[in-house]
Amino acid sequence: MMYGWNGGWGVGAWVLMALMMLIFWGGVVTVVILMLRRGQASEAPGASGAPHDEAERILNERFARGEIDETELAARRAALRRKQ
Template sequence: MMWWDGNMGAWGYILMVVSFILFWGAIIAAIVVFARSMSGGNRRDGGGHSLGSAEQLLAERFARGEIDETEYSARLSALRRARGA
């Protein structure tokens, strides 16, 4: 019969630390995913704009008078060409 003296050894401690980190990492990741799914609405990821929001931004600049009609038309056609590419 084998007797266990309570010493896990180095591999036991390493496995315990790794499993502890993985467990809490999974808990934190689940909380983050849940929080992101519960926050609704339009969100910009990474500061980038999609082509739809780029067209909207361009229309807002035109409405404010920052750009004229020829520049608006030129940029709008460039955006639509980029969408097709």
Template sequence: MELGIVSGQSIREGESRMMWWNNTGWGAGSWLAMSVMMVLFWGGLIALSVWLVRRTRTSPPSDRGQSATDHPDQVLAERFARGEIDEAEFTRSRTILHPPSDRL
């Protein structure tokens, strides 16, 4: 016995009017895949955020704005020019950096 026609389909007694996409459902595998994709999405979003924050953060300035690769003679000359060391200290430090080559 038919109860009526909905969208061109007849409805029989005991049938639901909802479509349910042909009652196929998603199954356990599809739900597992969807859960994994959600975790990957949020993990990737968090990782991207952390990377951007670290990338844009500026490094703290050094004591005098000098890099660690300055040549020792240059540093010594700058300290002497600023008056941090006197001539005797400059000469002694320069001798330590460049010992005489007349050793036998």
């Protein structure tokens, strides 16, 4: 028999090593998921981008509601695009 083999831990060392690996890889997966979610949140519409994108979105909404007609929509959209 090999008394004292593995520092006296026996099978417990293998169990501890397996648990530590699960914790490690679980942490890696958690970090990756959080980073991916953070990236998606920053790409949300209206969260970032040029102000004219938001203005065009508002123009499109006003046109859809019937507040402005097609000629006014085209004129305002052209004015916004000239300011870029």
